[in-house]
Amino acid sequence: MVLSTTRYIDAAVTQLRLERHEIRDEDVVRLSPLEQRNVNVLSRHTVIGSIPHEGLRPLRNPDASGLDDDDDGADED
Template identity: 45%
Template sequence: MAVEFLTDEQTARYGSFHEAPSRSELERYQIGALGLVLNALVLFNTKYMDAAVTRLRADGFAVRDQDVARLSPFVRHHVNMLGRYSFLLPEMPSGLRPLCDPDTTEAR
């Protein structure tokens, strides 16, 4: 399903109190937004899983290709679904946040 956005006419109409969107229209937009969030989550997880596997291999751990093939980017326990998010990106020279050190127990 393609992501659909409101046209200028729909935005103007919904911005006023003349006509509310139908339930099916709202559900369609909600599904589109959830799809966008899921795609962003999968991209984020994929980039960091690749960085983690690359680092493990560089540190001398035997990471088998069969094990990597079973990894899934659909994990979401690290995402606060009820939080507030800032989309201002900090300056990161490597493009990614630093990976966590598994030997420390400090909370992030």
């Protein structure tokens, strides 16, 4: 889970940079897959099954309407 989440974080940062968003290296070094909702240190994981695929799934479009089923738009503590 941690490796997979790390790959998606890297893909998101790469996409944002390609879109010419200002992404500071000092901010990127603070990113951690362990702070994501689907990864925790108690070995309990939230995984939504899907058809196997090659490579990464497409990143979510932040401009698309609606939130994920479990996302209310608020940060979790």
